[in-house]
Amino acid sequence: MKHQLATMLELQNGMNTKVHADWREQKFEWYRAIWVECAELLDHYGWKWWKKQTPDVDQIALELVDIWHFGLSLLLLKGYSVEDITAIVEDEFSNPKSGGDFAIDLEHFTERTLSTKDFDVSGFARLMVGINMDFETLYVGYVGKNVLNFFRQDHGYQDGSYQKQWGGVEDNEHLVDIVAQLDTSAGDFKDELYKRMEARYKELHG
Known part of the structure; x- marks a missing residue:
């Protein structure tokens, strides 16, 4: 996992730098990007009781990948080393449990994102479990x-x-x-x- 995280962090920093050379100083609202993605994700899961909907797992996975981009950016902003981030992710991903209702888990994740303006790693891991998505x-x-x-x-x-x-x-x-x-x-x-x-x-x- 450490090598994979190092690769992803390198890519994320590179893409952020491509957007703005001094991206760390710009005070971009990464948390806002996360909750907007959460709303899109819920649409793919389905919430409209007035029509038949089936969760589009492939699209949900893509939205989670997008959220991960913003989450990694928030972790990088804290100045954590690759080792620090690896320890955080390994700990939170070690034994995540779904709450049993994906939509409720997503709402809890969104609420925490809005209240802390930060990345809820454990909540993200719970969402992955909810669609049987592994780290690979x-x-x-x-x-x-x-x-x-x-x-x-x-x-x-x-x-x-x-x-x-x-x-x-x-x-x-x-x-x-x-x-x-x-x-x-x-x-x-x-x-x-x-x-x-x-x-x-x-x-x-x-």
């Missing part, structure tokens, strides 16, 4: 999303020259395909993923 799934989803964001930025996303369709297939789908071909436990997973994406992008765009 969180890691792979997180790294994939970050590498794709970096790739887009590096290939003209801001000036509009980037093409999301590669040979008629959206980049998200290429990402999933490439990740499936890689050893996600390898130390160079994120670097190899970027290289493979670049090779395919060049192959399909010349």
Whole structure:
């Protein structure tokens, strides 16, 4: 877990720095980003009693990955070392228990986010348990999303020259395909993923 967390923290700091070189001094409202994501997550879970709804677990997992981005940013803001953050996460993830009602667990997590303006690691772990999401799934989803964001930025996303369709297939789908071909436990997973994406992008765009 320590190596995986180190990779994610490096990526998060890198993406935050890409957005603003002095991101730590900007007083961005990371907690606000978390509770907004919580509202979106609840929509994917379903709460409307006046129509039939089935939880979209894949979308819920994606929303949890997004929340993790903001949570890591809050942990980094505290000045914690990788070792400190690893100890916190390992402790809170060691034996989380679902409250038995995902929507209620989500509301408790949201309430704590709003009252503390901080990241409730234990509450987040409880939400993962609620959809049977393990740490490996969180890691792979997180790294994939970050590498794709970096790739887009590096290939003209801001000036509009980037093409999301590669040979008629959206980049998200290429990402999933490439990740499936890689050893996600390898130390160079994120670097190899970027290289493979670049090779395919060049192959399909010349």
